[in-house]
Amino acid sequence: MDRNELKQRVDDIRSTVAARIAEYKQRVDDIGSAVAARIAEYVTLDQRAIKRRLGVVAGILLVAGVLAVVGSASIPVGGGESVTVESHQPEAILAEPPAENGTISVNSSIPRQTVVIDQKHQNPAISQSSPLVEGLVAADHDVTIHKSGSIEEKLDTADGLVVIAPKKTYSEESLDSIREFAATGGNVLLASDPKRVGAKANTGMTQLASEQGLGFESGYLYNMETYNTNHQNVYASPVDNGSLTDGVDRLTVATGHPVIGGSGAYETESTTVLSTTEREDSYTVVAQRGTVVAVGDRSLLTSEYAYNSDNNVFIGNLIEFLVS
Template structure:
């Protein structure tokens, strides 16, 4: 029985082989037909003229037109501990070559000073994808800093980005905005929306690398024809400076629109992407022109008083407490003279020949 079954199976497979060979011969000899030419295939992946990926030129030089001599720019790493400082080297180099001093604010946890003390001797602050919340005292100090003429640059990423720009790794399990950035932006009428932007119709090598163009003529967009933003989030409020191109979609709503990705509100510029200042994307399209304009913005403020935010006065519950908004008027305690203010820190002398790591020192 076993042998009979084996013979039967062998005969069956032999028949299949014969039939397959006959069919193959018939196909080869039929009317000389061949596969359609690539140009006849209605698929963008085969037709280079219809390709959606548009690779922009990567050239240019990051430069500034503003004089940054004597200016101090603080980069907050205390609230964004995972920043790869190597990615910031083009910014640090450009600022220092133009006369600015760049410092990293490492925070009290790493033996540094409080944020308000760091701002006291600064002219500009850069916040990149903050992951730790700011205290009320820090937010008040930041408000006093900008009221005095200090400049602020906010750069943010979608919270679900697993490998965001500048080495930031954020994974909160949702597409919500990194919440520590929200209170800062809202103080200036700005907001980061939820989700990330993508464009399936025109993009730079990846559908999440969207193109954006100037929303109008401004100092921030001078020399910018088109920029590239990767894993970006929309920025609303303020004056829109750069917006995504048409048919760009927001992942949270699946709605297409020309979303804002760079906006300005007085002394603050908000950018919905950290990759734009990274070495990988800095020289895509006109990104270096845009970033150079942002650096000009940072060092163009005139801060007065120079030591804002000033230290908080004595507790209002004790003698000699200062009445907010009273110009230093005291209540109780016999109207004693206000405590003397500490002397503002002297900015370090910039060294144009120093390396970025040597110039951008921790704010101790």
């Protein structure tokens, strides 16, 4: 093959390659145009959908506006009479926060007593139970905080013991001391912290409660029909006319859990549900067995809930129980 033939062959190959490149480029352009057209189609559809949704929202807002006007105005119905739609009045729509008032009153004729509050077993900070502590001090009783050492020494000169939601377990020595204290007339208040499903069991409280024939069910209580602002803030009413219920119409219990054993002092309404079983029933949230009182919700003792419903009266009753 001479030089001219070789040159011709190379030119032919170049022409073929150029033609193929042009063909592929055209295909790419066609595909790009098709994709662009499809994207434009989807965008148009989305815009239409958005417009339709905006139209629906606008319609809803318009209806809501009309209802608001109807609810706040009287509608003429003929004969000069008018009808007011009470269900759309502002006072019927807006939730009214619970009243928070009252004081914590304690019988001043009770001689000065000493109450020990456990803080050694990873209990909540003492400030979280300030209404109880302040009530004790205001009634001229002594408060001893147990943070270290043997609890037996502190209980030797005490009249009452408060244990709130301990996270640490108790030694056998401490359990023996508390058991003996309760058996010889010392008054004990056990306030648990409701645990949610899957939460770690409160073993410290489980120990103490079981020693006294009491216990706390797992899960929390709620009521979708009757509640205080939030469905987890359920109402509990007195079961009897004992010293723990004196002057109390009802309590607000925040995500409390049921107390097992003893004599029930307060029960929730029958429409209350336990989260772990979803069973609707009345549940005991405060119970007493001998000189021990178990409360299924420590929030009753906090500043946040102390003045909801008759919780403040109940705290006063607890103080009198501890120092009696």
